[in-house]
Amino acid sequence: MLNTAVVIAHYDPAGRLAAHLQRFVAHLGSLTRHVVFVSTGLSDAGAARLAPHARVVVRDNYGYDFWSYKVGIEALGDLAAFDRLWVLNSSFIIFDPALLCDRLLQWQGEADLLGLTQSADCGPHLQSYCIAFRTRRVLESRAFARWWGQMTPISDRLQVILQYEIGMSQHFARAGFSSGAAFVPTTAERLTAVFRGIETRNLKVAAIAGEGPVRLQLRDAELLNPTHYAWEGLLERCGILKLELPRDNPHHLELRTLRARLATKPSYLELYEDALTPAR
Amino acid sequence: MRCQRHVPQGLSRLLSALTQADAEVVLILADAGPAAQQFAGSGIRIGYAAGRQTRQQLFRAGLKLLGRPEALSQLILCDDSFVALNPTQLLAQTAARAAQLDLAALTMLEAPEPCLQSYWLSFAGQRAVSSAAFSHWWYTDAGDSDVALTRHFLGAGYRVGSLLRLDRSERIVALCRAHACGALPVASPQGDTFLLDPAAAGQLDPTMFAWDRLLAEFGVVALRLVEENPSAVNIVKLRSWIAAAPGVAPLFETHAC
Numbered sequence: 336m337l338n339t340a341v342v343i344a345h346y347d348p349a350g351r352l353a354a355h356l357q358r359f360v361a362h363l364g365s366l367t368r369h370v371v372f373v374s375t376g377l378s379d380a381g382a383a384r385l386a387p388h389a390r391v392v393v394r395d396n397y398g399y400d401f402w403s404y405k406v407g408i409e410a411l412g413d414l415a416a417f418d419r420l421w422v423l424n425s426s427f428i429i430f431d432p433a434l435l436c437d438r439l440l441q442w443q444g445e446a447d448l449l450g451l452t453q454s455a456d457c458g459p460h461l462q463s464y465c466i467a468f469r470t471r472r473v474l475e476s477r478a479f480a481r482w483w484g485q486m487t488p489i490s491d492r493l494q495v496i497l498q499y500e501i502g503m504s505q506h507f508a509r510a511g512f513s514s515g516a517a518f519v520p521t522t523a524e525r526l527t528a529v530f531r532g533i534e535t536r537n538l539k540v541a542a543i544a545g546e547g548p549v550r551l552q553l554r555d556a557e558l559l560n561p562t563h564y565a566w567e568g569l570l571e572r573c574g575i576l577k578l579e580l581p582r583d584n585p586h587h588l589e590l591r592t593l594r595a596r597l598a599t600k601p602s603y604l605e606l607y608e609d610a611l612t613p614a615r
Numbered sequence: 616m617r618c619q620r621h622v623p624q625g626l627s628r629l630l631s632a633l634t635q636a637d638a639e640v641v642l643i644l645a646d647a648g649p650a651a652q653q654f655a656g657s658g659i660r661i662g663y664a665a666g667r668q669t670r671q672q673l674f675r676a677g678l679k680l681l682g683r684p685e686a687l688s689q690l691i692l693c694d695d696s697f698v699a700l701n702p703t704q705l706l707a708q709t710a711a712r713a714a715q716l717d718l719a720a721l722t723m724l725e726a727p728e729p730c731l732q733s734y735w736l737s738f739a740g741q742r743a744v745s746s747a748a749f750s751h752w753w754y755t756d757a758g759d760s761d762v763a764l765t766r767h768f769l770g771a772g773y774r775v776g777s778l779l780r781l782d783r784s785e786r787i788v789a790l791c792r793a794h795a796c797g798a799l800p801v802a803s804p805q806g807d808t809f810l811l812d813p814a815a816a817g818q819l820d821p822t823m824f825a826w827d828r829l830l831a832e833f834g835v836v837a838l839r840l841v842e843e844n845p846s847a848v849n850i851v852k853l854r855s856w857i858a859a860a861p862g863v864a865p866l867f868e869t870h871a872c
Binding site: 522523526527529530531533534535536540543544547548549550551552553554584587588589590591 | 796812813851
């Protein structure tokens with residue numbers, strides 16, 4: 336087993352620790368001793384529950400998840416001790432910790448950076464809610480040190496996305512590092528995503544002038560957030576669901592089958608309802 | 616029009632808009648209950664049609680009460696299966712767009728054969744309401760289905776069409792909506808592309824699959840879409856809008872008459 340370090344960025348307006356996160360951290364604790372859980376306000380009770388499995392760092396709430404990643408990486412100390420580093424945040428429900436770990440840590444491919452998902456919206460990038468720096472080459476690089484060392488906290492969500500989420504992929508690509516995604520939608524999932532994008536008017540159809548049939552491009556699916564538009568595949572094959580999808584559903588996707596799907600797996604529905612419990 | 620017991624708010628507003636436009640209005644109710652009281656003194660003529668009757672039978676009952684319509688320049692037949700969010704807009708759009716047609720429906724299916732959806736029909740011009748074909752259809756039991764009605768008037772040489780027109784882009788949206796909810800089977804993509812024929816949208820019910828265009832252009836929503844949604848069309852945005860837009864939710868809530 337490679338020596339893996341994990342940094343989890345946690346945010347909950349009420350400082351609550353969701354049941355799925357507790358289970359996930361406990362599972363991680365069985366894989367590695369190097370788990371840092373950085374929270375912007377975790378309750379003492381939550382911290383106590385995690386203590387057997389992770390080092391808990393509580394910090395003030397600014398700078399979004401990237402600042403927590405940075406704080407967590409610094410808390411790990413000398414990265415030379417690790418073969419890979421996994422950073423992830425609390426914006427998604429992890430129903431099946433073993434499945435997610437398997438997908439990300441057992442991925443068989445060549446990539447210095449591995450995201451669970453990637454998107455081409457606003458430029459190609461790995462989605463920063465779940466990324467592994469999976470080679471010593473990248474962990475020991477000047478690009479890595481420069482990226483995290485020069486980071487300043489940004490407390491504007493859009494700027495964090497543009498500068499840090501999208502910017503990080505660009506930064507490491509420019510430095511010559513390769514990237515990949517553990518979850519790749521199937522052809523059918525890409526087609527469904529395109530249908531959904533068009534019917535919700537979030538994706539424009541190109542080249543409709545003239546007569547006769549229109550050719551939909553499956554690559555347009557890459558412009559659509561896979562955590563929303565391909566949520567079924569991500570749930571099935573990686574055991575996760577983005578919280579934003581049922582909570583806000585910003586793209587107005589039809590989710591009527593969600594609960595039925597969750598009900599087919601042991602404990603999924605229970606974890607889902609716990610995660611969506613409103614902040615008290 | 617037809618309603619039982621209570622006339623809902625949305626339909627009341629449509630009736631008001633019609634009377635304000637100086638239309639002669641006939642309302643067919645199931646019985647002389649509270650709904651009939653609602654319109655006492657309004658100038659609306661009330662008729663009754665008890666028991667289960669088809670939409671076309673109810674229209675026939677209304678036309679009998681109206682008398683021969685030869686003098687009319689326009690005749691609108693409608694039922695209570697939809698909500699008109701802006702009745703004035705609906706009437707204005709109907710007047711503007713129906714003028715080129717002898718018989719217009721708000722929406723129609725094009726395939727497998729033309730089928731006007733009779734929840735909102737407009738006959739325009741004296742010729743359209745005084746022909747032998749008109750009399751045959753409405754004053755005898757010539758038929759009950761929308762397909763038969765369309766065949767009849769097409770066969771009689773009427774210029775027939777729908778007020779809602781979907782361009783290629785809107786047809787693609789409708790087809791994607793149908794594919795996304797499983798109402799249309801999905802063929803295998805050809806490599807990295809998927810062929811979609813806009814003409815195929817003609818087989819889709821526009822009240823379900825083009826609901827957003829119907830809402831945007833005419834302010835009309837089919838109640839069946841909101842209450843039953845038989846094809847499981849994605850109406851998340853519609854439901855959010857109904858819940859959030861001022862004064863809209865009651866138009867749907869009170870429609871269960």
